[in-house]
Amino acid sequence: MAAAPNAKPITLSEEREVVRTPLRDAWDQFKRNKLAVISGIFIILLIVVSLTADVWRSLGTIDDPNFQHRGSSYADPMTCTTDLRRMNPSWCFMAGTDGLGRDLFSRVVYGSRVSLAVGFVGTITSMTFGVVYGVIAGFYGGRIDNLMMRFVDFMYALPGLPLIILFRTFFKELENYPEQAGDFGRWLIQVNRNMGGLLFIFIVIGLLSWIGVARLARGQVLSAKNKEYVESARAIGARNRRIIFIHILPNIMGPLIVVAAASIPGFMFTEAALSYLGLGVNPPTPSWGDMINEAQVRGFASAQHLVIAPGLAFSLTLLAFNYLGDGLRDALDPSLRGS
């Protein structure tokens, strides 16, 4: 039964009406979860707004977040009575101003940059280190695995938040004495200053967050490693690199992405907690945690609007990321569905 001599050669791309790839299945499943889709749209909008904040400012829709309007401290939402030369009158003080006369709405918009940056950079750092660490430990196994995981156990035993606060305090002090740091330290401090204090927050958060990912990745690799298709790849003669990147990683990506999406609000929360404790970004940089802290310090009993704008933005964002994470989990890791 030889092939028909004039049979059309088959190519990978054409001729198939619908290719049901695992990714496409996941996407169809994701689309079914309305809440997750809405959350995804919300998050995309949030990212767009935070990236284009400067454009909105140049249009006069929002204000310079650090400009102090004279005579407008604690202005109520929607007041338009004060010094408004910098904004279009119709957009003035949608959320009121804070004690220094800064427009709260503009600060919330700019504050989203800090939250999103911390969320994404924290996740990317922890995923990168954690996955590389976990895959090496899980794949090579034996003594290497034992050593690497004992180190992870050690890190796990350290209390997270106190350690973060400790490091953060250390870095805050370091910023005050750049002359005592070496060349590299001075350079770091300079970069950190230009980033409004974000760099050291990234470092502090990244220090501990990868260990959970490393454990998860290792466990996933261990279970994937013993699957028959990995053994068949070895029997074919595939190299370790190919086995890891083609056969193991794509099959453990689902749970990892789910954890990554779920960890974003955690990082935002850590940043907000640090800011709330006064250990967050450097003062003029707007951050949601910082604004909530300020609201409390300055007494929101008399000016409730101080906490409403940042609090609402923060809760909505966390909620959206959590629903998105749930949707991704259902779509990518069906074994966990409903848990």
Added chain:
Amino acid sequence: MFPLAGLMFGREYRAVVEAATNPQVQIRDAKGRDTILQVRGLKKHFPISAGFIIQREVGAIKAVDGLDFDVFRGETLGLVGESGCGKSTTGRTILQLYRPTAGTVNFEGTELSHLRGEALRKMRRHMQMIFQDPYASLNPRMSVGRIISEPLYVHNIGTPQERMDRVQFLMEKVGLNPYFVNRYPHEFSGGQRQRIGIARALALSPSLIVADEPISALDVSIQAQVVNLLQDLQREFNLTYLFIAHDLSMVRHICDRVAVMYLGKIVELGPSEEVYNNPRHPYTQALLSAVPVPDPEVEKKRQRIILRGDVPSPANPPVGCNFNTRCPVAVETCFRDEPELKEIVPGHWVACHLSN
């Protein structure tokens, strides 16, 4: 033999394959048969370790404990035995998916147990494996085309178009519609998936295929189809099979010779008809007496030999003959000396003190 052979790869590649598949050393036994695989004293022990942080080895599971056998070119050697007797471990150890604890595996004149890294990787082209579970042995994230062409890709053979031609050819050979080349494994039934696995094993034109219970996960109606396919392919491509199974009647149907394993050792080895009609080892006799006969008259009279007890733990096999704890005819020697695998009749090997 096959008109599309040249089309499949192009001349250069065929020359390379021919050079590589032609053995430098041909091992022939006394009767001049061409031995493709020579296994001597093969052992695979899995260590049992205990201890906190500092791991100590406290024992070993003797999954395979000293095997000697040859596989001749073009034949099908069946490896049968009950669960846990080391059949699958034997297959995997021969392919060096597990490294042997001791012993030699000589494949077409090359000693595999000494090969490392790149040399071993290159050798894998000539020996392939078909797996038991067609649901687990195909990467769910790869399309059928990528799965079947992966061996070619891994060994850097052919251009992408040549690989696709080869995939089409193989899919037709194993009875799959080449139109499904872009589908994913979860869209196929068990039998179709097993065909994909077979096509993948054939992609590199190997000379030896270890089939690890290739049909036991399939429906009975599909089993026959897959077995017939394997036989057709063997005839067409001059394949040699090491066929691991526990279905005795299926083994009788397709195997030229049969090796019966018990607790990591071969207890009987010989031509299928000889072993089935004239079993010498009490374990083989018990095993064969369990096969139902599709004839009610015969079935009524059939004497079953019921073995007492369980298979001993391979971590702590009995002294003397492995089988002495369950053997109905064991004598004193069986508890003292280990029987050797001896050739009772030419070609028929038995490891039993009582068989001479």
